[in-house]
Amino acid sequence: MGTTKIGVPAKLLAGFAYLAAFFSGYTAFLLIGGYVLLREQNDWLRFHAVKAGVLMICFSVADALVGLIPNLFTWIGDWVNLFGGSFRPAFIYDIQSVLNSTLNLLEKLLFLLLGLFAFQGKDLPLGPLDKLVSGLLDKITPNNGAAE
Numbered sequence: 001m002g003t004t005k006i007g008v009p010a011k012l013l014a015g016f017a018y019l020a021a022f023f024s025g026y027t028a029f030l031l032i033g034g035y036v037l038l039r040e041q042n043d044w045l046r047f048h049a050v051k052a053g054v055l056m057i058c059f060s061v062a063d064a065l066v067g068l069i070p071n072l073f074t075w076i077g078d079w080v081n082l083f084g085g086s087f088r089p090a091f092i093y094d095i096q097s098v099l100n101s102t103l104n105l106l107e108k109l110l111f112l113l114l115g116l117f118a119f120q121g122k123d124l125p126l127g128p129l130d131k132l133v134s135g136l137l138d139k140i141t142p143n144n145g146a147a148e
Contacts, residue, residue, distance in 0.1 A: 001042070001044060001045075001121050002042060004040055004042065004045065005039055005040060010040075010042045010044060010045040011118055011119055011120065011121040012119065013032065013036065013040075013045060014044070014045050014048035014049065014118035014119075015115045015116070015118040015119035016032055016115075017029060017032045017033055017036065017048060017049045017052045017118075018048070018052050018111050018112075018114045018115035018118055019111070019112075019115045020032050020033075020052075021052045021053075021055070021056050021111050022108060022111035022112055022115060025056070026056065029052060029053065029056060032049065033049040033050070033052065033053050036049035037049060037050070037140070043137075043141075046137060046141070047133060047134070047137060048114075048118055048123075050133050050136055050137055050140075051114070051126075051129065051130070051133045052111070052114070054129065054132060054133055054136065055110065055111070055114075055126075055129065058129070059103065059107045062103055063100065063103055066096055066099045066100055066103060067096070067100075069092060069095065069096050069099070070092055070093060070096055073087075073089060073092045
């Protein structure tokens with residue numbers, strides 16, 4: 001696994017990338033992930049930095065989609081009202097709240113687990129997400145993934 005160019009063990013920096021996503025979101029993560037992608041050649045470390053970023057984006061998209069649920073039902077209600085009907089299902093807001101809470105809990109638990117695994121120099125495989133991250137790394141790594 002080795003150490004980074006700044007003398008920090010790679011597993012420590014990978015763990016911090018996950019914890020930056022856990023605690024502070026995009027700003028701190030972009031500093032750590034950007035440094036790793038621009039300056040470090042350790043493939044394991046780069047994989048985990050990209051994995052943390054992709055996971056953050058996935059949760060952001062899921063959160064945005066859940067946020068659209070009430071808008072969709074309001075839009076439907078407006079069309080029904082236009083033709084003299086009434087459609088205002090209040091339970092939709094409860095469903096959105098449960099989905100938001102579930103996503104938030106899953107996001108926090110996943111980033112915490114991934115960070116703890118990374119601090120130990122291990123990986124928590126996430127199937128399709130890992131394949132996506134590997135594909136992205138192949139595209140952004142110079143020399144077709146070969147270390148310089």
